[in-house]
Amino acid sequence: MTATPFFFALYLFCGLASATFASRVRTRMQAGMSLAGFGLAAWLTSANLPDPVWVGTAAAIFALGILFRPRFAPLQPVLGGAFAGLLASLVQGQGVPMWAALPAAAAIPLICAWLASRNPAFAPLHVQEEALLFIGIFGLMTGAAPGIAAGWSSAGGMNLVDNKEVPAAIPVWVLALGSASAAIGGAFAVWRRS
Numbered sequence: 001m002t003a004t005p006f007f008f009a010l011y012l013f014c015g016l017a018s019a020t021f022a023s024r025v026r027t028r029m030q031a032g033m034s035l036a037g038f039g040l041a042a043w044l045t046s047a048n049l050p051d052p053v054w055v056g057t058a059a060a061i062f063a064l065g066i067l068f069r070p071r072f073a074p075l076q077p078v079l080g081g082a083f084a085g086l087l088a089s090l091v092q093g094q095g096v097p098m099w100a101a102l103p104a105a106a107a108i109p110l111i112c113a114w115l116a117s118r119n120p121a122f123a124p125l126h127v128q129e130e131a132l133l134f135i136g137i138f139g140l141m142t143g144a145a146p147g148i149a150a151g152w153s154s155a156g157g158m159n160l161v162d163n164k165e166v167p168a169a170i171p172v173w174v175l176a177l178g179s180a181s182a183a184i185g186g187a188f189a190v191w192r193r194s
Contacts, residue, residue: 006146007090010052013142014087015108017059020131022080022109023116023123024073034081034109041085042102049089056142059083064136067129080109130189 025031062079066072088105092098115122123131 006052006142006149009142009145010055011087011090013056013059013138014083014090016138017063017135018080018083018087018105018108019112020063020080020128020135021076021083022112023128023131024076025080025109025113026117030077031113034077034113037078037081038085038088038106038109039081041082042088042105043085045086045089046092046098049093050086051146053143053146055086056139056144058139060136060139060143063132063139067132067136077113080112084109 022034025034059079062072062075066076084105087108088101091101091105096104112123
């Protein structure tokens, strides 16, 4: 896979999703479920990486589904391992050998699970809910970004001036609005906790 901005967004997203979902691991059975999800996802995606649209959309559905239907919370350990397995495949896709990629990606859910099982205050329920909401929103953004970029590119192709293509860059106001929204949301979360 070529290193595009969508690849790096997927890379970051898989790490965050893995940590978020693995924070619910408390027992050995849940750790085994997480390990099974890791192995299955690493095996399924080692030959052919999925499209960021599908990964982001699926993660958003799972995260928001768990957030609004807590009875699906037992899926979180499996999802934490699965996103770490996908991250391992992404790392391998950049030329890192399997023997180094697998432990590096597995470290994220292992550390989160270890911290969550040792200290119940590591990820209290309200923090997990906020993280699930963030994963849901970030998943939707990750899933929508390639389509939005293709739309900008198409619009730029339609605006030909003297047979020269106009660069199809995303306008600064779009990036500023997204950054400002994220900053305001983060500031509100910090203010609400204090």
